[in-house]
Amino acid sequence: MKKSGIFGTLDPFLEDGPILGRRVANLGFLRALLAADPFEAYHFFIADKPRRESLSGHLATLAPDIAQEGRLAFMDRRELPARLAATPYACFHQSDCISHPAALARLRNAHARSLFPITGPVHSLSYPDYPAAFLRHLWPGATARDCIIATSRAGELAVHGFFERLRQGYGLAHMPGPSVRRIPLGVDADALERPLPGPEDKADLRQRLGLPQGRGLVLVLGRVSHASKMDLLPLIRAMARLAAERPDLGPASLLVAGWAEADDPFPQSLAELSARAGVDMILDLRPGERRKAELLAACDIFCSIADNPQETFGLTLLEAQAAGLPVVASDYDGYRDLVAHGETGVLVPTTGPAPAEADDFVDRLAPVLFDNQYHLLLAQRTVVHTPALALALAKLLENPALRRSMGQAGRQRVRDSFLWNAVIDRHIDLWDELSALPAPDIEQLRTVPHPLELPYSRVFAPYPARTLLPQDRLRPGRTGQALLSGKEFPVLYAGLDGLLEADAVRKLVFLARKGEAAGPLAERFRELCPGMDAERAAYHVLWAMKHDLLEPEP
Incomplete structure (x- = not known):
C-alpha cells in the first residue's frame, strides 16, 4: 500500500x-x-x-x-x-x-x-x-x-x-x-545470490585473472591514496614481518585494487616500497564493477586499515563480507559497526591524539590547505598498530577453516542487517x-528568514539610484500602450517561467491605464489574479517598468 x-x-x-x-x-x-x-x-x-x-x-x-x-x-x-x-x-x-x-x-x-x-x-x-x-x-x-x-x-x-x-x-x-x-x-541483495567459490573455483578464477596460485591473497579495495583513504605502508610492514617471522605460513601476496588518477605516481611508488620490503604487491587500478566482484571472489582475506577522518562508514567492508571474505580492519570510525570482532573478522587497535583544549596546528592550517594536504596531516597521527595487524593476518592465513567460518558469518550479518531493502x-x-x-x-x-540567507533587496538597495515606493505613481509606457492596443506582446525570457505570466502582465498594464500608485496597483493586481502573492506582484510591477510596459508619471 x-x-x-x-x-x-x-x-x-x-x-x-x-x-x-x-x-x-x-x-x-x-x-x-x-x-x-x-x-x-x-x-x-x-x-x-x-x-x-x-x-x-x-x-x-x-x-x-x-x-x-x-x-x-x-x-x-x-x-x-x-x-x-x-x-x-x-x-x-x-x-x-x-x-x-x-x-x-x-x-x-x-x-x-x-x-x-x-x-x-x-x-x-x-x-x-x-x-x-x-x-x-x-x-x-x-x-x-x-x-x-x-x-x-x-x-x-x-x-x-x-x-x-x-x-x-x-x-x-x-x-x-x-x-x-x-x-x-x-548493499544490494543480489550480492548474496552469487554462490561462494570453493578452492577449485578460486584457482580457476585466479588463472583467468592472471593472479598467482598457491599463495594467500590479501585484497585491499578503495582509493589508492595515503592522503584520502588509508596509508598502506603499515600493512606492507605487517606482511614483511610475517614473511620474516612466520615462514611457516607460506607465501602471501597483497592485491591493491581501486581508484587512482592515470597520472598519479603514488601507486607505483607504493609498489616500489613493497618490493623493497620484500612483499609481493599486485596493482589493479580502476577496476569496473564486474572485475571488482571477481577480485573479491578470488582472494582469501579482505583488509582495510582506514586511518583518515574522511572515511565515515566503509561500504567496501560490507561488499567484502557479502562476498564471503573474512575482514581485517582498523578499529576506526564506522568500521567497528560493520565487523563483529572475532566473528566476521578482526578489528585492529588504533590510537589517535588526545583532544586539544582549544585548537592545534592542523586545525589552524586546514582551512588554507588543499584537501589532500590536511587529510594527510590528520591521517599520519592516527596509528594502526602494525604488530596487531600482523597477528590478525597470520591468524587467518594459517587457518582456512576460520576464514570460511568468518566469511559465512559476515555474509549472514550483511543479510540480517545491511541489505538496501531493510535500510x-x-x-x-x-x-x-x-x-x-x-x-x-x-x-x-512563514516569515522567519534564515540568518545566512542573503537579503538581496536590503543589502543591494544602495546599488540603484532609488527604490520603488508605494506612493510612486505609474502609467502605461509606450510599449505598454502598444500592448493594450494589441500591437505588442510581453517578451518573457526562458528562466522566468512560472514567475511571470503574459496574461497577468496584460492585466497589470490595464489596471494602470489611468495612472495608479504602485502600492494600490499591486493590491488590485493581486485581487485580479487569484493565487498571486505580494512578492510576485511586486516583481511583476518592477519587471513591467523595466520593459517599458509601465513608466513613472512625470
Missing part, C-alpha cells in the same frame, strides 16, 4: 566519475527506494534541463513501471515555491546533509502546506568548511522534523560534536537544530516518526 504524499528531492542521486563510496551509496539508495515504491509519486527538482533529461532517461530504465505510470516528475528548482504550495509532500530527502537541507527548510516554511520532514545522510565529515554548513542547520526555523542521518555511531558522535562546538562558539545554546538519527548504508524500510519508518514529532505551527515560521 502506498503512503499518502509525494517524495521530493533536489538531487539526482546519480553521479558520473570514479566508483567512490558516496556514489555507490547514493545509487543504491535510489534503486532500493524505487524498488520499494512506497510513495504516490517522486518529484526531482534538478537545476538544469540537460540533467533533468538525463535523469529522466536513467530512471525510465531503472524504474520502468513507475515511469510508465507517470509517477516520476522532473522539474526546475524555480518551480519550488508553487509546487510546495500545491503538493502534499510526505518528505524531502537529499543525498547529503550539507548542500541544501536548511535552504529547503526555509522554502518549506514559507510555502508548504505542512512541516514535512527534510532528511539527508552524512558521508565524509572532515572538510574544514563543514562547520559553516552545519551552522546553517542552527536557526529559528529549524524543527525536530528536520533530520541528519548518521551512517555510523562514530559519525553520529561527530555530528553532535559539530553542533556542540557551534552552540558554544556562537552562543547558540538556545537555538533549535535538526534531529540526528542513525541508519547505515547497505529503506528504516528510512520509511524514520519519515513516519519525524512526521509525528511535535513541531511549531507552520504559520509562525
Whole structure:
C-alpha cells in the first residue's frame, strides 16, 4: 500500500566519475527506494534541463513501471515555491546533509502546506568548511522534523560534536537544530545470490585473472591514496614481518585494487616500497564493477586499515563480507559497526591524539590547505598498530577453516542487517516518526528568514539610484500602450517561467491605464489574479517598468 504524499528531492542521486563510496551509496539508495515504491509519486527538482533529461532517461530504465505510470516528475528548482504550495509532500530527502537541507527548510516554511520532514545522510565529515554548513542547520526555523542521518555511531558522535562546538562558539545554546538519527548504508541483495567459490573455483578464477596460485591473497579495495583513504605502508610492514617471522605460513601476496588518477605516481611508488620490503604487491587500478566482484571472489582475506577522518562508514567492508571474505580492519570510525570482532573478522587497535583544549596546528592550517594536504596531516597521527595487524593476518592465513567460518558469518550479518531493502524500510519508518514529532505551527515560521540567507533587496538597495515606493505613481509606457492596443506582446525570457505570466502582465498594464500608485496597483493586481502573492506582484510591477510596459508619471 502506498503512503499518502509525494517524495521530493533536489538531487539526482546519480553521479558520473570514479566508483567512490558516496556514489555507490547514493545509487543504491535510489534503486532500493524505487524498488520499494512506497510513495504516490517522486518529484526531482534538478537545476538544469540537460540533467533533468538525463535523469529522466536513467530512471525510465531503472524504474520502468513507475515511469510508465507517470509517477516520476522532473522539474526546475524555480518551480519550488508553487509546487510546495500545491503538493502534499510526505518528505524531502537529499543525498547529503550539507548542500541544501536548511535552504529547503526555509522554502518549506514559507510555502508548504505542512512541516514535512527534510532528511539527508552524512558521508565524509572532515572538510574544514563543514562547520559553516552545519551552522546553517542552527536557526529559528529549524524543527525536530528536520533530520541528519548518521551512517555510523562514530559519525553520529561527530555530528553532535559539530553542533556542540557551534552552540558554544556562537552562543547558540538556545537555538533549535535538526534531529540526528542513525541508519547505515547497505548493499544490494543480489550480492548474496552469487554462490561462494570453493578452492577449485578460486584457482580457476585466479588463472583467468592472471593472479598467482598457491599463495594467500590479501585484497585491499578503495582509493589508492595515503592522503584520502588509508596509508598502506603499515600493512606492507605487517606482511614483511610475517614473511620474516612466520615462514611457516607460506607465501602471501597483497592485491591493491581501486581508484587512482592515470597520472598519479603514488601507486607505483607504493609498489616500489613493497618490493623493497620484500612483499609481493599486485596493482589493479580502476577496476569496473564486474572485475571488482571477481577480485573479491578470488582472494582469501579482505583488509582495510582506514586511518583518515574522511572515511565515515566503509561500504567496501560490507561488499567484502557479502562476498564471503573474512575482514581485517582498523578499529576506526564506522568500521567497528560493520565487523563483529572475532566473528566476521578482526578489528585492529588504533590510537589517535588526545583532544586539544582549544585548537592545534592542523586545525589552524586546514582551512588554507588543499584537501589532500590536511587529510594527510590528520591521517599520519592516527596509528594502526602494525604488530596487531600482523597477528590478525597470520591468524587467518594459517587457518582456512576460520576464514570460511568468518566469511559465512559476515555474509549472514550483511543479510540480517545491511541489505538496501531493510535500510529503506528504516528510512520509511524514520519519515513516519519525524512526521509525528511535535513541531511549531507552520504559520509562525512563514516569515522567519534564515540568518545566512542573503537579503538581496536590503543589502543591494544602495546599488540603484532609488527604490520603488508605494506612493510612486505609474502609467502605461509606450510599449505598454502598444500592448493594450494589441500591437505588442510581453517578451518573457526562458528562466522566468512560472514567475511571470503574459496574461497577468496584460492585466497589470490595464489596471494602470489611468495612472495608479504602485502600492494600490499591486493590491488590485493581486485581487485580479487569484493565487498571486505580494512578492510576485511586486516583481511583476518592477519587471513591467523595466520593459517599458509601465513608466513613472512625470
